[in-house]
Amino acid sequence: MKIFDPGSILTNVRVLIGPTAFLGALVILSVIALRVGVSRVVFLRTQVAESKNEERHLTEKLEVLKSSEASALPLADLSLIAVPSDNPALTIISQVKALASQKGIAITSFEAKQASSVEEDISKTEIELVLAGEMRSLLDFLQALKTISPLVTLDQTTLRQESGAARVDVLLLGNFASLPQTLPSLSSPFNELTAEEKDILAKISSYSQPQFTEVLPSGPYERTDLFNF
């Protein structure tokens, strides 16, 4: 028969309580350390990954900018002539005149109207032209209109021929659009031009460009006679 002995139980508990208490403390410490330490390391790792990603984007952007540094200005000029920021009516008329003289036809009249409509941020200006010449030359002229810069759209064209003399009434639409107002953030990626954009660039660079002349300021000259120029 077993006799209940509180002294014996106390001895057994005393032997077990020390290591068990330490084990419990270690487990609690481990859980806390795991939650705090691992989360900090994971957070830091995420930050490193984000920073490396930003670094990669910026490196790519810098490479694109460096490689385009020399060509950026001519490309900007070329594209800005194709789609200007202001009403291009005068430039278009000048281009049309040059083309008409090249094709041997006469411009009977022209009229530039105020900007009429805006579609997809592109404003349109109407230019009415009346031209006279040979039928073949007029058709060549009309076809050549799509190879001039600033870009034009042919809206409606009426052609008449009587006793060998042909006349054409053309409604041209000149296009222009306001410049972008904001720059994207410094860290936003900047990719090279896409194949489609390069195609458009190749097209507009093959178009005939308007000739601009710079009028230099003259004088001041010495006037011998103050009352006469």
Next chain:
Amino acid sequence: MVQINLLPTDLAPRPSVIRVSGIVKRILVVGFIIFILAGAIAAALYLFYSRELSDSKAKVSELKTNIKALEVTETRLILVRDRLEKAGLILGAESSMDEVESAAKLVTNFPQGVILSDAKFQKETSDLTLNSPNTTVLRELFKVLTGSSLYKNIDMTSFSFSPQGGFDIKIQLIK
């Protein structure tokens, strides 16, 4: 020297308890070693990533300075991209330019004697008024019109004859 246990056997812990206590102590030692090792690894990783982060941030800052120096180039390229997008829309927009081009190709193939007296080019259709002096030329003209693959439909909207002027034909060309 002989060791003698003078404690009464009733006061000594039970052997099973001593064995469990031993196992717990061993787990404690192993656990502590793992804890120290994990702590050391975590501290090493923390230091490593901290250094990586500070290096990367320094590089990012340097790159941003370099990009800032090329801001003019960036502005120009953004302008180019914006203009090209708009140029694409203009070039892709409907225009009577294609109609003029197709009609010019068609007119080039007309037989000698055919006169194009009137033409109206719109965005999707072209209306032509033609004159033919005789039936021979007229037959040739029809051959050209029917043999052309430039248009989906060619509708004859009017056909008249006068002994002085010959045949007047109005056709509508639809792509």
